Amino acid sequence: MVCNFISEALFKSFLFxxxxxxxxxxEHIDEVQNEIDRLNEQASEEILKVEQKYNKLRQPFFQKRSELIAKIPNFWVTTFVNHPQVSALLGExxxxxxxxxxxxxxxxxxxxxxxxxxxxxxxxNPYFENKALSKEFNVNESGDPVSKSTEIKWKAGKDLTKRTGQTPNKAGKKRQHEEPESFFTWFTDHSDAGADELGEVIKDDIWPNPLQYYLVPDMEDEEGEGDDDDDDEEEGLEDIDEGEEEEGEDEDEDGDGEDGEVRILLKMCSLDC
Structure with missing residues (x-):
């Protein structure tokens, strides 16, 4: 009983x-985590300063790029049509x-x-009076994301946002939209500014390098040509292999002929002897 009592007491002390x-x-983990959070906050501030610095440095290049793009007809519509996510939103x-x-x-x-x-x-253009359309995303006083946009001044009978029966273009057929909304509906949609997919795609994917999407068909054509070349090379190798096999067979046949001649000569010599 005493031993059991001592064992139980020691066990409780151990647990305590x-x-x-x-x-x-x-408690120590919490203290360390606070230090990590402090450093993360400091890093965010430093990263923000770097982003601000390089945003200013990029501006002259964006301006130069815009001037060059202006020399290419239909650059932007081609870029949007070639982009898989944007094209799915475009009607004819x-x-x-x-x-x-x-x-x-x-x-x-x-x-x-x-x-x-x-x-x-x-x-x-025959659709609206505006020379420019804008959509802006920011944060209100409460810290919630909000958006606002230019009111589109549609010409008579040309309001695309009221035509729910637009036919999807070829690229957009990949997505099953029986009645696709107009691309221009995006300008009037402010329901979820914090998760505006089209805005994020344009800002983070298309804007940094629109040329990659403008050139998509050409790149695909080049890849296709490369595949054809590979096929031709494979066919050429097969032809070479077949040719070598045929030559090998001819050589074997010639070899049989030489062996036959040698046997005949040996037979004749034996007869003479």
């Missing part, structure tokens, strides 16, 4: 010490309207975290 040690460890009439799109610009605000603006500049 173990729990105390774990509690102290948790949307694509027609975007043929008048002459320039696209993305501007991130000074502190970057507060938001950005996308500007679309259009030539004179």
């Amino acid at each position: 010490l173990l729990e105390k040690e774990q509690q102290e460890a948790i 009439e949307d694509e027609e309207a975007l043929h008048y799109l002459s320039r696209v610009e993305v501007t991130e605000f000074e502190d970057i975290k507060s938001g950005y603006r996308i500007d679309f500049y259009f030539d004179e």
